[in-house]
Amino acid sequence: MPTECQIRPVAPEFALEVRGLEKLYGRAGSPRRKHALKGVDLEVPRGSIFALLGPNGAGKSTLINILAGMVNKTAGTAKIWGIDIDEDPRQARAAIGIVPQELNIDAFFSPRELLDLQAGMYGVPKSERRTDEILELVDLADKADAYTRSLSGGMRRRLLVAKAMVHNPPILVLDEPTAGVDIELRRKLWENVRELNRRGVTILLTTHYLEEAEELCDRIAIINHGEVIACDTKENLMRRLDAKTVTVTVAEALPENTASLPHALASFSVEITGPQTLVFAFRKSDGPIARILGAIASAGYHIQDISTDESDLEDIFLELTSDKQEAGRIHAA
Numbered sequence: 001m002p003t004e005c006q007i008r009p010v011a012p013e014f015a016l017e018v019r020g021l022e023k024l025y026g027r028a029g030s031p032r033r034k035h036a037l038k039g040v041d042l043e044v045p046r047g048s049i050f051a052l053l054g055p056n057g058a059g060k061s062t063l064i065n066i067l068a069g070m071v072n073k074t075a076g077t078a079k080i081w082g083i084d085i086d087e088d089p090r091q092a093r094a095a096i097g098i099v100p101q102e103l104n105i106d107a108f109f110s111p112r113e114l115l116d117l118q119a120g121m122y123g124v125p126k127s128e129r130r131t132d133e134i135l136e137l138v139d140l141a142d143k144a145d146a147y148t149r150s151l152s153g154g155m156r157r158r159l160l161v162a163k164a165m166v167h168n169p170p171i172l173v174l175d176e177p178t179a180g181v182d183i184e185l186r187r188k189l190w191e192n193v194r195e196l197n198r199r200g201v202t203i204l205l206t207t208h209y210l211e212e213a214e215e216l217c218d219r220i221a222i223i224n225h226g227e228v229i230a231c232d233t234k235e236n237l238m239r240r241l242d243a244k245t246v247t248v249t250v251a252e253a254l255p256e257n258t259a260s261l262p263h264a265l266a267s268f269s270v271e272i273t274g275p276q277t278l279v280f281a282f283r284k285s286d287g288p289i290a291r292i293l294g295a296i297a298s299a300g301y302h303i304q305d306i307s308t309d310e311s312d313l314e315d316i317f318l319e320l321t322s323d324k325q326e327a328g329r330i331h332a333a
């Protein structure tokens with residue numbers, strides 16, 4: 001696996017550093033004109049597993065494609081492993097391995113042949129190739145000489161990770177690594193990603209799966225309409241996602257305001273939203289919902305109906321996009 005001094009004598013604090021990145025597609029006045037990135041700032045600490053979360057069209061691929069040298073930026077700067085992509089594009093790109101979303105692999109080669117071809121493309125001398133080690137790392141050692149067309153979807157995805165690693169980049173970018181992959185394979189891939197990270201590789205991944213970000217990542221940036229609307233540690237961001245509401249319909253008529261509710265409900269964050277409907281806001285980490293149900297019974301009410309609503313990624317998008325100031329605060333934290 002890569003040693004930091006192979007790429008650069010002094011390892012940078014940030015594996016990726018993006019400042020004021022802008023992308024405008026299409027000519028002015030053209031119907032294809034699109035402001036895809038609107039001054040994106042991003043710092044990915046060396047050694048981290050970093051998630052870039054965002055809905056379709058948010059600008060994730062544009063950002064990754066700029067780093068990969070496949071799309072030209074309109075303005076701003078990007079440094080990969082401390083190397084400015086404008087000043088030394090070759091060295092900058094040597095520091096990054098990109099795992100694309102599509103499973104496009106030449107089916108007539110074996111994994112070993114494919115890795116060798118890739119190593120040749122990057123000019124890695126034969127003596128420095130680590131084909132077996134990389135195949136081992138992604139659990140494909142026993143498939144090294146099999147036809148790629150005989151590999152399952154999960155194996156092909158791991159082979160793409162292996163391909164991105166042949167030139168020993170210290171940064172690996174995975175674009176939606178587990179889209180359409182079943183939960184067992186997803187877990188397997190997460191384990192591979194963790195192992196790479198343990199060996200010192202910084203990981204940036206884009207994902208739609210909140211669970212994936214939660215399971216794997218130290219830091220999460222949320223991107224929407226070409227802007228980073230939140231960027232924080234997983235713990236801080238998850239605290240916002242921890243909120244849950246439970247709506248309870250009771251058999252009895254409720255008072256008109258919460259101040260008149262029985263004392264047993266006084267310690268809860270509760271709203272009266274209908275003649276017989278109460279909505280409790282609580283955090284999953286506060287403990288089981290039974291505490292609320294017990295208090296309702298102690299208050300002398302009989303429950304007729306109950307429903308819960310967990311906040312999800314969509315909620316946090318809505319919350320953050322409707323409260324830019326707050327989002328700014330999070331970003332600065």
Ligand SMILES: Nc1ncnc2c1ncn2[C@@H]1O[C@H](COP(=O)(O)OP(=O)(O)OP(=O)(O)O)[C@@H](O)[C@H]1O
Nearest residue numbers: 025032034036054055056057058059060061062063
């Ligand atoms: N070549 C292009 N010409 C014009 N507009 C483009 C081009 N590529 C992307 N866009 C637009 O730029 C915006 C950002 O697209 P991008 O593909 O970066 O988003 P994304 O977050 O990666 O979405 P997805 O998850 O769907 O891949 C979208 O509105 C998209 O339609």
